[in-house]
Amino acid sequence: MAKTLVFLEHHDGAIQKGSLGVLSTVGGAHGVLVGSGVRALAEGIGTTVWVADDERLAAPLPQPRVDVLAKLVRDEGYDTVLFGQSVLAADVAAGVAARLDAGLNWGLVDFDGTQGRAPALQDTVVVDVGWTTPVRIGLFRAGALDPAELGGATEVKDATVELEDFSTAAEMVEQAHAEQQGPSIEEADVIVAGGRGLGEPEKFALAEELAQALGGAVAATRAVVDAGWYPYSAQVGQTGKTVSPKLYVALGISGAIQHKVGMQGSNVIVAINKDPNAPIFEFSDLGVVGDLHDIVPKLTELVRARRS
Numbered sequence: 522m523a524k525t526l527v528f529l530e531h532h533d534g535a536i537q538k539g540s541l542g543v544l545s546t547v548g549g550a551h552g553v554l555v556g557s558g559v560r561a562l563a564e565g566i567g568t569t570v571w572v573a574d575d576e577r578l579a580a581p582l583p584q585p586r587v588d589v590l591a592k593l594v595r596d597e598g599y600d601t602v603l604f605g606q607s608v609l610a611a612d613v614a615a616g617v618a619a620r621l622d623a624g625l626n627w628g629l630v631d632f633d634g635t636q637g638r639a640p641a642l643q644d645t646v647v648v649d650v651g652w653t654t655p656v657r658i659g660l661f662r663a664g665a666l667d668p669a670e671l672g673g674a675t676e677v678k679d680a681t682v683e684l685e686d687f688s689t690a691a692e693m694v695e696q697a698h699a700e701q702q703g704p705s706i707e708e709a710d711v712i713v714a715g716g717r718g719l720g721e722p723e724k725f726a727l728a729e730e731l732a733q734a735l736g737g738a739v740a741a742t743r744a745v746v747d748a749g750w751y752p753y754s755a756q757v758g759q760t761g762k763t764v765s766p767k768l769y770v771a772l773g774i775s776g777a778i779q780h781k782v783g784m785q786g787s788n789v790i791v792a793i794n795k796d797p798n799a800p801i802f803e804f805s806d807l808g809v810v811g812d813l814h815d816i817v818p819k820l821t822e823l824v825r826a827r828r829s
């Protein structure tokens with residue numbers, strides 16, 4: 522049985538859904554929290570959580586985190602370190618792999634204790650992936666795992682913080698947050714996604730108003746992102762993000778395979794499309810054939826009325 526450590530990434534006082542998804546899916550795993558003033562975040566996790574709490578770890582920089590994780594693996598004999606995909610997690614995972622001379626598999630959607638599973642060939646198949654090194658490093662695909670209910674007794678242990686000189690050479694000069702109302706698409710329970718069928722960029726207001734009424738986030742297809750209608754950060758699909766909300770409402774989206782792979786893990790998929798033969802209807806739970814410009818404003822009104 523693997524002795525597994527999961528990197529618990531946190532921002533703004535909350536552990537990221539992706540990390541919690543990995544921790545709750547991989548049985549018997551321990552967590553590690555790295556930062557400054559983060560001890561309270563360990564409460565209620567329900568497993569052993571190593572806490573590296575140090576002022577020098579306040580900025581979300583990768584190298585100091587690599588120091589902490591590499592030392593923990595060496596000192597405590599962990600043979601597997603898993604991460605939920607993010608920009609920071611990818612940097613830390615690569616650094617830990619280099620430091621420990623360990624193999625790194627990314628894009629994982631499952632791990633059984635010795636082997637991983639990952640989509641391949643443009644997501645048309647899922648293959649087994651393995652490691653040949655004593656320590657395995659794995660990066661899970663963003664949105665691949667939903668966090669199950671965590672809780673119970675948590676054993677908090679202090680991790681030793683010994684930083685290399687070169688790890689503290691970088692300094693965070695400025696950190697900016699993207700302006701955003703409501704949840705991000707990675708975290709949202711409800712996503713309203715817009716495609717080329719919206720007709721023009723201004724019509725994204727229809728998606729935004731419906732998303733706001735449902736308390737959700739707005740996503741987009743690559744076609745509209747490439748056309749400059751919506752930012753890349755909202756793109757779902759093979760070359761965008763993978764999401765798994767409870768409800769995914771697709772407005773004017775054809776359902777190309779490259780889009781499908783990013784949202785097929787949604788619990789309920791509702792599609793509104795004027796073409797009854799649109800591929801998206803093949804994998805929707807509810808399909809509405811019609812002009813979204815007629816349907817969406819009425820739907821938004823109905824949702825608002827129900828909620829008020």
Ligand SMILES: Cc1cc2nc3c(=O)[nH]c(=O)nc-3n(C[C@H](O)[C@H](O)[C@H](O)COP(=O)(O)OP(=O)(O)OC[C@H]3O[C@@H](n4cnc5c(N)ncnc54)[C@H](O)[C@@H]3O)c2cc1C
Nearest residue numbers: 716717718742743744758759760761773775779780795813
């Ligand atoms: C290597 C590669 C990677 C890719 N990665 C991605 C990716 O990450 N994400 C992604 O989304 N795509 C990706 N694509 C592009 C993908 O193949 C499709 O081109 C894209 O998803 C289509 O976007 P769309 O559904 O918005 O547009 P379209 O395919 O043009 O579909 C528009 C739909 O809107 C409907 N419609 C039009 N008017 C209305 C109306 N008034 N009311 C209701 N319905 C209407 C039409 O019937 C049509 O079905 C990738 C492609 C390649 C080759």
